[in-house]
Amino acid sequence: xxxxxxxxxxxxxxxxxxxxxxxxxxxxxxxxxxxxxxxxxxxxxxxxxxxxxxxxxxxxxxxxxxxxxxxxxxxxxxxxxxxxxxxxxxxxxxxxxxxxxxxxxxxxxxxxxxxxxxxxxxxxxxxxxxxxxxxxxxxxxxxxxxxxxxxxxxxxxxxxxxxxxxxxxxxxxxxxxxxxxxxxxxxxxxxxxxxxxxxxxxxxxxxxxxxxxxxxxxxxxxxxxxxxxxxxxxxxxxxxxxxxxxxxxxxxxxxxxxxxxxxxxxxxxxxxxxxxxxxxxxxxxxxxxxxxxxxxxxxxxxxxxxxxxxxxxxxxxxxxxxxxxxxxxxxxxxxxxxxxxxxxx
Amino acid sequence: xxxxxxxxxxxxxxxxxxxxxxxxxxxxxxxxxxxxxxxxxxxxxxxxxxxxxxxxxxxxxxxxxxxxxxxxxxxxxxxxxxxxxxxxxxxxxxxxxxxxxxxxxxxxxxxxxxxxxxxxxxxxxxxxxxxxxxxxxxxxxxxxxxxxxxxxxxxxxxxxxxxxxxxxxxxxxxxxxxxxxxxxxxxxxxxxxxxxxxxxxxxxxxxxxxxxxxxxxxxxxxxxxxxxxxxxxxxxxxxxxxxxxxxxxxxxxxxxxxxxxxxxxxxxxxxxxxxxxxxxxxxxxxxxxxxxxxxxxxxxxxxxxxxxxxxxxxxxxxxxxxxxxxxxxxxxxxxxxxxxxxxxxxxxxxxxxxxxxxxxxxx
Numbered sequence: 001x002x003x004x005x006x007x008x009x010x011x012x013x014x015x016x017x018x019x020x021x022x023x024x025x026x027x028x029x030x031x032x033x034x035x036x037x038x039x040x041x042x043x044x045x046x047x048x049x050x051x052x053x054x055x056x057x058x059x060x061x062x063x064x065x066x067x068x069x070x071x072x073x074x075x076x077x078x079x080x081x082x083x084x085x086x087x088x089x090x091x092x093x094x095x096x097x098x099x100x101x102x103x104x105x106x107x108x109x110x111x112x113x114x115x116x117x118x119x120x121x122x123x124x125x126x127x128x129x130x131x132x133x134x135x136x137x138x139x140x141x142x143x144x145x146x147x148x149x150x151x152x153x154x155x156x157x158x159x160x161x162x163x164x165x166x167x168x169x170x171x172x173x174x175x176x177x178x179x180x181x182x183x184x185x186x187x188x189x190x191x192x193x194x195x196x197x198x199x200x201x202x203x204x205x206x207x208x209x210x211x212x213x214x215x216x217x218x219x220x221x222x223x224x225x226x227x228x229x230x231x232x233x234x235x236x237x238x239x240x241x242x243x244x245x246x247x248x249x250x251x252x253x254x255x256x257x258x259x260x261x262x263x264x265x266x267x268x269x270x271x272x273x274x275x276x277x278x279x280x281x282x283x284x285x286x287x288x289x290x291x292x293x294x295x296x297x298x299x300x301x302x303x304x305x306x307x308x309x310x311x312x313x314x315x316x317x318x319x320x321x322x323x324x325x326x327x328x329x330x331x332x333x334x335x336x337x338x339x340x341x342x343x344x345x
Numbered sequence: 346x347x348x349x350x351x352x353x354x355x356x357x358x359x360x361x362x363x364x365x366x367x368x369x370x371x372x373x374x375x376x377x378x379x380x381x382x383x384x385x386x387x388x389x390x391x392x393x394x395x396x397x398x399x400x401x402x403x404x405x406x407x408x409x410x411x412x413x414x415x416x417x418x419x420x421x422x423x424x425x426x427x428x429x430x431x432x433x434x435x436x437x438x439x440x441x442x443x444x445x446x447x448x449x450x451x452x453x454x455x456x457x458x459x460x461x462x463x464x465x466x467x468x469x470x471x472x473x474x475x476x477x478x479x480x481x482x483x484x485x486x487x488x489x490x491x492x493x494x495x496x497x498x499x500x501x502x503x504x505x506x507x508x509x510x511x512x513x514x515x516x517x518x519x520x521x522x523x524x525x526x527x528x529x530x531x532x533x534x535x536x537x538x539x540x541x542x543x544x545x546x547x548x549x550x551x552x553x554x555x556x557x558x559x560x561x562x563x564x565x566x567x568x569x570x571x572x573x574x575x576x577x578x579x580x581x582x583x584x585x586x587x588x589x590x591x592x593x594x595x596x597x598x599x600x601x602x603x604x605x606x607x608x609x610x611x612x613x614x615x616x617x618x619x620x621x622x623x624x625x626x627x628x629x630x631x632x633x634x635x636x637x638x639x640x641x642x643x644x645x646x647x648x649x650x651x652x653x654x655x656x657x658x659x660x661x662x663x664x665x666x667x668x669x670x671x672x673x674x675x676x677x678x679x680x681x682x683x684x685x686x687x688x689x690x691x692x693x694x695x696x697x698x699x700x701x702x703x704x705x706x707x708x
Binding site: 017018020021022028032201265269272325326328329331340 | 346349353354355358359381388389390391393394408409434435436437438439448449451452453459461462483484485487488539567681682683691693694701702703704
């Protein structure tokens, strides 16, 4: 070991005795929470921890049901606000199950002292986003917490959508040889939030990609799509790693095919962030039978000219995601531990 | 993106690798100093692209990794105090102390804030005059000017509620330690480009002469690194031992004189402990007496302590290029970024974290 040359590095604590921010980062610690705490406690045949919505059979039909909570600072950012995020995020989760989103609930946790004008503007934005996505907000709840015990506004939305007969969108449907389509440029939401913070020092405004993708996805359902996944926190890399794990397949993607806007790329370089792991709020990947790629891609390109094929499913075993880099090498993508932190120098 | 994409082009990198293969006639071992270079090498698979005769060893240039554990413990202690706002570069927060890290302090209610620049800590001190603001001033020569500027300005503005927990290290003495080690394998160095933008290249010349070793100041993109390796091998094959500058688009021979003046104004050379390695003579920067009022370790009356805990961690040997991360029995099994034994597994410049994060796939 190390005594002979005097070098060592002592053992620190090895247990997470408290919840840290990393547990909410969407990376490996979030998965640990799900696997070690939530899944064992809530275990039942309908529990869905590997897809964006749970699927419930009602009579002859199927419903998709999902929930999500939204915490973001600043509450209003270029390209959206916490209200549009709360509607679009849940609508998109329903869409990823192949469902037509129908109804949402909205739960508000408000902090004492929040400007009424801010609440008004957030709620107006929710109204607008719900109208655009074709969903109705039909139930809700409000709680107020002491000043200093919230962060202005927290919102939870749950959603219900209907899955038409014959539609089966799930990681289990993925087959070897399927092609992977990305719906547009990545990493905009995460960098928009970061650069909107007053201490970021960025002058170049980056706009979030926050949007509903439900309409686009409904037109894709006829184009042979086997699985869909929206890219939220954890970014493209985490979404693909999750899918490869739950579908039991390996995935190969090409770095040079992944579109990132110049200003987003620049901000990522300065902070030392990998755009593959930065959050999105209006982007998804679609797994399609190669014979359907052309049709699916032409539908996706109508929503974003940057939509493109980024890779394929390589083999049934292995469960790994490989990135072919621009420099010509290949490496595995792994889940991050917590969020990316700005580099020092 | 300009000045980035062209340095990541597979075609140019491939061309340099072919040229490298042509001039390489025997095995050589080269160490890159900076953790940023290590990450670039592992991320882009450069070891696999260069001739198999060449071995790359990873050096100690990870500021977070070499910050002594007792200083993390001091930081944890100060950050836990109720009247303190503790400001730090983000990467420092998940580095384990002997009992916990700064993220855990934050989770338990400590006011720990991630800042992008030490000047932000000054702004926070002005915004909260009733609080004690402490900045964790760590790093190599690269961060020293900004930290010195913040300390200097705090004195100029007569700010009473800010202090600095300082752990500044400098590169050349660590290179000397590596070269003096009896089992040293390093035959050439890629010096850290960003350190040299501040300090210039002249201070490496005595090392190159004394130890007859080529030192190539190198950048961070894949093309920079293969070109740096090419220049180093060219010298080794020709029996030369000179300081060369691959990163000439950023590094001048004399460095950044204004930054050096500021460092000199605030800091003095002191002996410095490196985590996992031990004390290296004349390898640190401590506050000069004229700035001692801003020293957090005296303001909070911190007693020096020794942290010795039995561990399988070999990060000291990894930092000195004696072993590679995957030679550690704990690597990727009991030691992962979620539950690290050493700082090299958590820092975005640590060699173990690079090996863990960018696992290679056989072509």
